[in-house]
Amino acid sequence: MSDIVNYNEQTFESIKHINGNGQEFWHARELQFALDYSQWRRFHDVIERAKIACENSGNSVEEHFAEVGKTIEMPKNAQKEILDFELSRYACYLIVMNGDSRKEVIAVGQTYFAVKTRQQELIENYENLDEDQKRLAIRNENSQQIISGGGKECRNRGLQRLCDFSKQRISRAVWWIRGKRFT
Secondary structure (H helix, E strand, O other), rough: OOOOOHHOOOHHHHOOEOOOOOOOOEEHHHHHHOOOOOHHHHHHHHHHHHHHHHHHHOHHHHHHHEEEEEEEOHHOOOOEEEEEEEEEEHHHHHHOOOOOOOOOHHHHHHHHHHHHHHHHHHHHOOOOHHHHHHHHHHHHHHHHHHHOOOOHHHHHOOOHHHHHHHHHHHHHHHHHHHHHHHO
């Protein structure tokens, strides 16, 4: 049986941190285990590939992959300083895109960081939209929640048939709106 049921949005939300400026970040050492990498050297290779992708896309590597030291406890009360990174959402996205695609949690991570990045873009651009565009953005977000929710909310209220019909209609409307927006 697949372990994918154990991986969901909470896998990444639970290790997210917020700095003093209200910006989200993730520690690479925590993300390493969330993405099912047992060895740092293998995960560090993925980080290096993601850094190259970041640089090639014209973004600042230092801004998205901030090197930080981390002190760990060693035997006999000794301590050791190890390398860690504070990663932006974009850095995490690049990491999962460069990760081992055979791992199911990588697929979940790709979806999570792509969706969260898009949501942040929408939030940042929301104020620049006119009223019609704001209304369409809200409808699209609501429809995506209904579609991704699998009808659980509707089943709980005994409205499964209505929910199924609504999901089909919303899916078609979203498809049509997206097509019109790019033509």
